[in-house]
Amino acid sequence: MKKMAEEKTYPMTLEGKKKLEDELNTLKTSKRAEVIKRIKIARGFGDLSENSEYEAAKNEQSFVEGRIKTIEQMLNHAEIIDNGDIDQDEIAVGKTVTFKELPDEEPETYTIVGAAEADPFVGKISNDSPIAKGLVGHHLGEKVSIETPGGEMEVKILEVKQ
Structure with missing residues (x-):
């Protein structure tokens, strides 16, 4: 039986996690809708093969969807940093x-x-x-x-x- 690869974790502070959650929310609620609207408008300009507005909107849609997936992956595998067990004068993530x-x-x-x-x-x-x-x-x-x-x-x- 093949051993599963260990999932990568993403160390982050609570503040960093909140910032990513806010970005994800913005991407899903407003940015996605904005890009879809731009695609619909650009389709109205005619021939899609020579339509730079349509091409730009589709590229932005790819970027937004890719960023959503990246953030979801990070949040699903987030490791919140807890320095409670570390000496006050020791350098660690979060300090x-x-x-x-x-x-x-x-x-x-x-x-x-x-x-x-x-x-x-x-x-x-x-x-x-x-x-x-x-x-x-x-x-x-x-x-x-x-x-x-x-x-x-x-x-x-x-x-x-x-």
Whole structure:
């Protein structure tokens, strides 16, 4: 008998799960209807083989349906992050860490989140990123070597917050 592959889980905070649920709701209730309406209007323009409005609307419909499936998959296999058992000064998914690259770079602060929530522009990095992988499990005050695509960097952990 063949062993079933283990389902991929998607670590996320409660806030991240809520954000995905809201996006899914918007896609299903308003965006889907909006795209269907655009397709109907574009059909009225005649020959579908040379109808760029129809083609664009169908492409958007494919994108919306694909995003709906992706979000549903993530939510069905969501693993809510619970750091209750982890030391206060230990870096883990869901925690915010401030570190500085040695010898004398400016401090940087990031919250380590699941890939579904990652948004580096607002300081949320994926637990799959090289920096997060290098930091998770380490503690406040430690010096850590992190292997990145740009080469190795050494950092000092300055602060860890829940």
